[in-house]
Amino acid sequence: MYEAVATVVGTVVTEPVKRDLPSGEQMIGFRLASTARRLDRETGEWVDNGMLFLSVSCWRRLVAGVEASIHRGDPVIVQGQLRSNEYRTRDGAQRRDLEMRAHTLGPDLTRCTARVERRRAAQPGTGGNISAVPGAASAETGVVGEQDDPKVERSARDNVPVNADV
Numbered sequence: 001m002y003e004a005v006a007t008v009v010g011t012v013v014t015e016p017v018k019r020d021l022p023s024g025e026q027m028i029g030f031r032l033a034s035t036a037r038r039l040d041r042e043t044g045e046w047v048d049n050g051m052l053f054l055s056v057s058c059w060r061r062l063v064a065g066v067e068a069s070i071h072r073g074d075p076v077i078v079q080g081q082l083r084s085n086e087y088r089t090r091d092g093a094q095r096r097d098l099e100m101r102a103h104t105l106g107p108d109l110t111r112c113t114a115r116v117e118r119r120r121a122a123q124p125g126t127g128g129n130i131s132a133v134p135g136a137a138s139a140e141t142g143v144v145g146e147q148d149d150p151k152v153e154r155s156a157r158d159n160v161p162v163n164a165d166v
Contacts, residue, residue, distance in 0.1 A: 007079045008054065008100065009108055010034030015072045018063065028066050029057045032078060032100070054098040056080075062102060064119070075111035079104045 016030040036049040056078055058066045070076065080102040087095055107114040 004082045005080065005103075006082045006100070007077060008032065008034050008052070008082075009077050010052070010075075012070055012072055012074045012076055013053070016058075016066055016070055018067055025059065026063045027057055027059050028063045029055060030066075030070070030072075032056050032076070052098070054082075054100050056100045056102050056105075058102045058105065062105060066105060069107075070105070075108035077106055077108050078102050 014031040
């Protein structure tokens with residue numbers, strides 16, 4: 001098995017599927033397609049120049065973000081450990097599959113827009129939804145407890161915290 005860290009830009013081609021493993025861990029996986037394109041100087045048109053398909057698996061904290069944000073058809077950038085798995089099919093044919101264990105994943109902002117919502121540690125009794133807490137964060141107020149904190153720098157443009165912990 002060959003392993004390398006790589007970044008792949010592509011499109012999610014299957015709806016992500018979350019799995020609960022016997023160990024208690026969760027993972028979410030999907031298939032990604034990345035198409036190499038080149039400009040045909042004679043016609044002035046962009047031409048597809050080969051396609052790469054790979055399976056992407058996401059673990060730990062990445063599971064919740066992918067489950068809430070990523071769907072089939074979304075343009076994404078994925079960085080992680082690339083692996084080549086060789087196996088034999090039932091009929092004896094030798095096959096190779098490419099898999100990426102994602103470390104980081106996000107929308108490709110050259111092909112879409114995105115609204116960023118930071119995840120916070122769950123408050124007791126809220127199920128992780130901080131807006132259920134009185135005085136919780138909002139787009140107008142920033143993050144809970146940051147309004148009066150002198151260590152939190154705010155942007156001059158919109159009074160939003162710029163150095164708060166993620």
